[in-house]
Amino acid sequence: xxxxxxxxxxxxxxxxxxxxxxxxxxxxxxxxxxxxxxxxxx
Amino acid sequence: xxxxxxxxxxxxxxxxxxxxxxxxxxxxxxxxxxxxxxxxxxxxxxxxxxxxxxxxxxxxxxxxxxxxxxxxxxxxxxxxxxxxxxxxxxxxxxxxxxxxxxxxxxxxxxxxxxxxxxxxxxxxxxxxxxxxxxxxxxxxxxxxxxxxxxxxxxxxxxxxxxxxxxxxxxxxxxxxxxxxxxxxxxxxxxxxxxxxxxxxxxxxxxxxxxxxxxxxxxxxxxxxxxxxxxxxxxxxxxxxxxxxxxxxxxxxxxxxxxxxxxxxxxxxxxxxxxxxxxxxxxxxxxxxxxxxxxxxxxxxxxxxxxxxxxxxxxxxxxxxxxxxxxxxxxxxxxxxxxxxxxxxxxxxxxxxxxxxxxxxxxxxxxxxxxxxxxxxxxxxxxxxxxxxxxxxxxxxxxxxxxxxxxxxxxxxxxxxxxxxxxxxxxxxxxxxxxxxxxxxxxxxxxxxxxxxxxxxxxxxxxxx
Numbered sequence: 001x002x003x004x005x006x007x008x009x010x011x012x013x014x015x016x017x018x019x020x021x022x023x024x025x026x027x028x029x030x031x032x033x034x035x036x037x038x039x040x041x042x
Numbered sequence: 043x044x045x046x047x048x049x050x051x052x053x054x055x056x057x058x059x060x061x062x063x064x065x066x067x068x069x070x071x072x073x074x075x076x077x078x079x080x081x082x083x084x085x086x087x088x089x090x091x092x093x094x095x096x097x098x099x100x101x102x103x104x105x106x107x108x109x110x111x112x113x114x115x116x117x118x119x120x121x122x123x124x125x126x127x128x129x130x131x132x133x134x135x136x137x138x139x140x141x142x143x144x145x146x147x148x149x150x151x152x153x154x155x156x157x158x159x160x161x162x163x164x165x166x167x168x169x170x171x172x173x174x175x176x177x178x179x180x181x182x183x184x185x186x187x188x189x190x191x192x193x194x195x196x197x198x199x200x201x202x203x204x205x206x207x208x209x210x211x212x213x214x215x216x217x218x219x220x221x222x223x224x225x226x227x228x229x230x231x232x233x234x235x236x237x238x239x240x241x242x243x244x245x246x247x248x249x250x251x252x253x254x255x256x257x258x259x260x261x262x263x264x265x266x267x268x269x270x271x272x273x274x275x276x277x278x279x280x281x282x283x284x285x286x287x288x289x290x291x292x293x294x295x296x297x298x299x300x301x302x303x304x305x306x307x308x309x310x311x312x313x314x315x316x317x318x319x320x321x322x323x324x325x326x327x328x329x330x331x332x333x334x335x336x337x338x339x340x341x342x343x344x345x346x347x348x349x350x351x352x353x354x355x356x357x358x359x360x361x362x363x364x365x366x367x368x369x370x371x372x373x374x375x376x377x378x379x380x381x382x383x384x385x386x387x388x389x390x391x392x393x394x395x396x397x398x399x400x401x402x403x404x405x406x407x408x409x410x411x412x413x414x415x416x417x418x419x420x421x422x423x424x425x426x427x428x429x430x431x432x433x434x435x436x437x438x439x440x441x442x443x444x445x446x447x448x449x450x451x452x453x454x455x456x457x458x459x460x461x462x463x464x465x466x467x468x469x470x471x472x473x474x475x476x477x478x479x480x481x482x483x484x485x486x487x488x489x490x491x492x493x494x495x496x497x498x499x500x501x502x503x504x505x506x
Contacts, residue, residue: 011057011058011059012059014059014062015059015061015062018062018065018066018252019061019065021065021069021248022065022068022069022072022204025072025211026068026072026204026207026210026211028211028214029207029208029209029210029211029212029213029214030207030210030338030341032210032213032214033210033334033337033338034334034338036330036331036334037331037332037334037335037338038331039325039327039328039330039331040324040328040329040331040332040335040387041331042328042331
């Protein structure tokens with residue numbers, strides 16, 4: 001049984017929003033760490 | 043009607059996008075990864091009474107160190123013993139229990155700070171929070187593997203990368219919250235625990251509500267299982283209890299333990315190590331930056347290497363970790379003696395990427411060897427290797443360093459022998475990985491075994 005193609009725009013929006021929800025704090029954490037790491041090259 | 047938390051209730055309906063499963067897993071892993079940032083609370087916790095400086099009755103760092111140790115021990119125990127339950131009840135209930143334990147652990151710890159009872163911190167964050175860590179860590183793994191049979195490594199890499207990233211969020215968030223709550227009468231830890239417990243509970247709950255399992259026999263659109271069979275990827279299934287009777291389980295246990303031991307030992311000492319090896323040219327702030335850089339490579343490696351393993355093969359990926367890692371470790375003393383800090387940093391960053399990759403590639407390796415049916419539970423049991431390495435690695439590095447300094451070796455050179463020992467550990471891991479073969483068919487589950495369990499046949503298993 002193969003997955004049906006998912007062309008529902010609301011579903012795609014939900015996927016995008018859910019990814020945004022998890023990637024935003026992760027990006028903030030990575031940025032905070034990068035700023036700290038820059039001290040090594042300062 | 044099946045209960046709200048039952049497996050039947052979370053079987054995906056037609057049209058559900060499998061790309062919703064990784065962020066559901068990340069909602070949990072980004073929270074529990076906070077555990078690696080717990081040390082930011084250590085200093086404020088030694089000033090709960092004295093506020094500006096430690097008072098006589100304040101907790102000592104030695105007492106506080108047990109909180110993290112207990113959390114890691116209970117992570118290993120709950121993952122090992124809760125794995126079978128996870129496979130029976132499914133990911134939603136497991137993630138919900140993990141959310142209650144991890145969030146609730148913060149609340150009990152906050153009460154411990156308010157009452158100044160260290161036992162409540164041990165019980166809250168250490169024991170109950172640790173159980174939340176273990177259940178949360180393993181809960182989405184088998185679900186992701188079932189949603190991404192075509193890219194198992196990438197799928198588990200996304201979730202386990204979240205565990206690495208969780209500390210990067212947890213550390214600055216904790217510091218920021220403590221700054222907001224700090225006052226003349228409080229260091230702000232109790233209030234921070236309340237807020238973080240609530241935030242983490244809600245985020246993990248969202249993951250539990252969003253997770254779905256694929257219906258029986260589901261396959262990705264346009265994908266058919268490879269016709270040319272890869273001997274190292276089985277289409278059969280080994281029961282969780284039967285897996286313990288195979289040599290492959292113990293070889294994989296060694297593979298994980300040795301890879302983690304080699305990385306975890308030096309990770310804990312990275313700040314001190316770079317300052318001693320490049321004395322005078324590395325400030326404490328720069329050393330902290332070095333640790334941050336290693337964390338980034340650790341996290342990135344979790345996604346990169348596990349995704350690469352989908353193309354390289356799991357066994358070959360670990361061959362690279364062990365062979366290249368051993369060479370890199372053996373090269374570090376030369377770079378240190380030559381004063382080549384750029385190369386030193388680069389070599390360490392590569393090592394850390396492979397350390398992280400070792401964590402994230404192992405679930406897919408287990409699925410290849412034992413099948414997907416019990417991979418979550420088997421992965422949980424294999425995580426005892428992580429707990430063992432958590433003790434073995436740091437003890438080995440610290441003991442060897444002290445021994446060498448006691449023998450009159452200069453501090454800057456005291457790590458050289460350690461590096462060669464780490465390279466040796468990786469060579470032993472190479473041998474263990476080399477010995478891994480497909481599981482003998484006598485260990486495979488038979489058709490009737492599935493009926494005895496829950497009557498549910500794994501995806502793509504109609505021919506069994």
